[in-house]
Amino acid sequence: MSSDFGAVLHDMLAGADVPDAARCWAAGDLGPGLRLWRRLGNLGVTALAVPEKQGGLGASPLDLVVACEELGHHAVPGPLAESLAAVPVLLGETGSGHDWPAALAAGDLIATLAAPPRVPFAAGAEAAGLVLYAEDGVVGRGIVDATFRSIDPTRSLAEVQRGPVVAEGVAGAVARALDFGALACAAQLLGAGRALLEAAVRHAGLRVQFGRPVGAFQAVKHRLADVAIGLEFARPLLEAAGVALAEDGPTAGRDVSAAKVACAEAAHRSARAALQVHGAIGYTAEHELSRFLLQVRALVPAWGSQAEHRARVLREL
Amino acid sequence: MTEAFRAEVRDWLAAHVPATPLPSLDTADGFEAHRAWERALAAAGLAVVTWPAAYGGRDATLAEWLVFEEEYYAAGAPARVGQNGLFLLAPTLFACGSAEQRDRILPRMAAADDIWAQAWSEPEAGSDLAALRSRAVRGGGGWLVSGSKTWCSRAAFADRAFGLFRTDPAAARHQGLSYLLFSLRAPGVTVRPIRQLGGRTGFAEIFLDEVFVPDSDVVGEPGDGWRIAMSTASHERGLSLRSPGRFLAAAERLVSLWRRSGGDPGLGERVADAWIGARAYQLHTHATAARLAAGGTLGPEASMGKVFWSELDLALHEVALDLLGPRAEVRDGPDGVWLEDYLFALAGPIYAGTNEIQRTLIGERVLGLPR
Numbered sequence: 265m266s267s268d269f270g271a272v273l274h275d276m277l278a279g280a281d282v283p284d285a286a287r288c289w290a291a292g293d294l295g296p297g298l299r300l301w302r303r304l305g306n307l308g309v310t311a312l313a314v315p316e317k318q319g320g321l322g323a324s325p326l327d328l329v330v331a332c333e334e335l336g337h338h339a340v341p342g343p344l345a346e347s348l349a350a351v352p353v354l355l356g357e358t359g360s361g362h363d364w365p366a367a368l369a370a371g372d373l374i375a376t377l378a379a380p381p382r383v384p385f386a387a388g389a390e391a392a393g394l395v396l397y398a399e400d401g402v403v404g405r406g407i408v409d410a411t412f413r414s415i416d417p418t419r420s421l422a423e424v425q426r427g428p429v430v431a432e433g434v435a436g437a438v439a440r441a442l443d444f445g446a447l448a449c450a451a452q453l454l455g456a457g458r459a460l461l462e463a464a465v466r467h468a469g470l471r472v473q474f475g476r477p478v479g480a481f482q483a484v485k486h487r488l489a490d491v492a493i494g495l496e497f498a499r500p501l502l503e504a505a506g507v508a509l510a511e512d513g514p515t516a517g518r519d520v521s522a523a524k525v526a527c528a529e530a531a532h533r534s535a536r537a538a539l540q541v542h543g544a545i546g547y548t549a550e551h552e553l554s555r556f557l558l559q560v561r562a563l564v565p566a567w568g569s570q571a572e573h574r575a576r577v578l579r580e581l
Numbered sequence: 582m583t584e585a586f587r588a589e590v591r592d593w594l595a596a597h598v599p600a601t602p603l604p605s606l607d608t609a610d611g612f613e614a615h616r617a618w619e620r621a622l623a624a625a626g627l628a629v630v631t632w633p634a635a636y637g638g639r640d641a642t643l644a645e646w647l648v649f650e651e652e653y654y655a656a657g658a659p660a661r662v663g664q665n666g667l668f669l670l671a672p673t674l675f676a677c678g679s680a681e682q683r684d685r686i687l688p689r690m691a692a693a694d695d696i697w698a699q700a701w702s703e704p705e706a707g708s709d710l711a712a713l714r715s716r717a718v719r720g721g722g723g724w725l726v727s728g729s730k731t732w733c734s735r736a737a738f739a740d741r742a743f744g745l746f747r748t749d750p751a752a753a754r755h756q757g758l759s760y761l762l763f764s765l766r767a768p769g770v771t772v773r774p775i776r777q778l779g780g781r782t783g784f785a786e787i788f789l790d791e792v793f794v795p796d797s798d799v800v801g802e803p804g805d806g807w808r809i810a811m812s813t814a815s816h817e818r819g820l821s822l823r824s825p826g827r828f829l830a831a832a833e834r835l836v837s838l839w840r841r842s843g844g845d846p847g848l849g850e851r852v853a854d855a856w857i858g859a860r861a862y863q864l865h866t867h868a869t870a871a872r873l874a875a876g877g878t879l880g881p882e883a884s885m886g887k888v889f890w891s892e893l894d895l896a897l898h899e900v901a902l903d904l905l906g907p908r909a910e911v912r913d914g915p916d917g918v919w920l921e922d923y924l925f926a927l928a929g930p931i932y933a934g935t936n937e938i939q940r941t942l943i944g945e946r947v948l949g950l951p952r
């Protein structure tokens with residue numbers, strides 16, 4: 265089902281004017297973006313990680329990977345890894361006693377969470393009907409203190425205090441939820457990296473200097489080849505991490521970390537190359553490229569820094 | 582099936598891999614020691630597992646081949662001295678050779694009775710291989726071959742060689758080439774070993790002066806050599822030449838070395854990246870093998886693998902040398918193997934098509950960038 269599902273999602277997003285939704289979201293008008301999220305709900309995307317017994321699809325993490333890669337490929341605004349992956353998994357593991365999972369699955373509720381130290385802020389709280397706070401194995405409602413702007417203008421960062429307790433003694437569930445968040449984030453990064461490479465290849469084929477398309481110059485060609493290689497070899501790590509999480513095997517943490525490191529690195533290299541190939545036009549706020557460049561910069565350290573994930577790979581080898 | 586096969590390979594290797602490493606295969610003694618090892622592998626039915634049983638193989642799938650390689654490198658078994666023949670010529674003969682050629686050549690190759698060298702490059706034709714000038718003209722009821730070849734891997738001690746020669750000087754440069762096989766002991770052949778960076782003679786120059794090659798040693802049709810050579814080039818870039826077992830085994834040794842040397846967190850980041858890269862290459866290769874088993878083909882994307890593994894191999898060994906610190910320059914100490922493997926890795930971005938050639942292929946044929 266997976267690749268077909270990705271194609272369906274891609275077609276929907278390609279026709280949904282995501283750039284406009286993102287511009288409005290960044291300007292404080294969530295309307296078009298929330299309508300887009302509603303359509304994700306209709307397609308079942310918001311139900312993927314919600315267990316069947318809680319009204320969701322209980323889908324494989326691999327389906328979540330396919331969906332999040334496509335959402336990253338279009339740089340859809342909103343707390344995706346939180347609401348589509350981490351929170352449903354957390355509530356699925358802890359059993360919430362609320363109707364939150366069913367509402368998440370139906371697309372009626374958007375959720376986010378903070379889980380310091382790895383996830384210090386709750387992203388996109390302005391769109392969320394449910395903010396959670398997890399620390400030391402205790403999960404509570406989150407009370408938003410202060411909100412910071414992210415380098416990604418569609419992303420806000422809320423500092424959160426713990427409110428009423430929802431579940432206690434659930435450190436394992438929190439850890440698994442954070443791994444799902446990191447997996448979804450890695451998939452978004454891979455999708456964004458792909459979009460940046462596609463944009464760079466397109467531009468390099470059209471932009472003429474010295475009488476030739478700039479993509480005919482070896483310096484440009486070779487740099488984009490390196491980007492393609494990075495993305496190509498990040499993908500199997502991402503899929504393996506999805507499989508390991510599905511099996512809840514002993515290597516799941518290591519595999520998620522390896523995937524996050526490789527996808528973030530590949531997306532970052534893609535962003536740098538795409539900006540360089542576009543030249544000055546790529547450095548403007550109005551150019552479509554900026555959405556992807558800034559989203560990648562925001563997501564690279566999200567759900568655990570590169571150093572933290574590399575250290576975990578070595579620890580768990 | 583696969584797990585039973587894995588167990589068989591593991592058990593045999595555990596019982597037979599020499600306790601002390603064989604002398605380098607790029608010395609006369611080492612070459613013969615590696616030939617003897619190949620014969621032992623062949624006797625155990627493990628020399629050419631992917632070949633049909635009729636030629637000494639056991640019809641192993643690509644997935645099983647990858648299992649074999651994982652076990653082979655994990656066991657620290659000797660380098661394959663016959664690899665030019667096994668992984669380059671043999672696939673070409675299966676795809677384009679005649680039944681007579683397969684029957685005559687492959688069993689001797691499998692048994693290491695003939696060890697093959699490659700003869701592609703010439704002094705004026707490296708990356709631009711189609712500029713080659715060594716020629717073959719009709720004579721004596723076959724072909725008379727003259728010219729020179731260089732950087733011929735294993736040619737210093739090998740028995741036979743394969744390469745491309747110009748048989749029709751009037752034809753366009755990619756046409757008029759023929760794929761020929763010849764004995765390195767034939768009259769008119771002079772082999773001059775070349776000392777490599779590390780001091781050993783891993784490759785050689787071959788000079789040919791009216792060397793007779795019978796028609797039965799032309800692979801495919803005369804004039805069709807370029808297409809035949811390129812049809813199996815992707816084998817050399819990916820899968821068969823550099824299977825992931827090699828890098829995963831090295832990455833695991835690297836992690837041990839890092840732990841033993843105190844677990845420096847700065848170098849740890851590069852150690853982690855090396856292991857992640859080796860794991861990515863393993864997963865990617867298994868996915869490719871599954872795709873090929875389902876009837877897919879290996880196209881220009883093989884160039885991505887070639888750049889990836891060659892840079893991974895170098896990065897991995899450079900971290901190892903950095904971990905060893907001032908001891909890294911010692912060639913004959915207990916850690917000298919890192920230095921030897923580093924010297925070998927240095928050649929990776931050059932052979933089998935330089936990484937620059939590969940990046941151009943990726944840009945044009947995978948990404949569709951303008952020429």
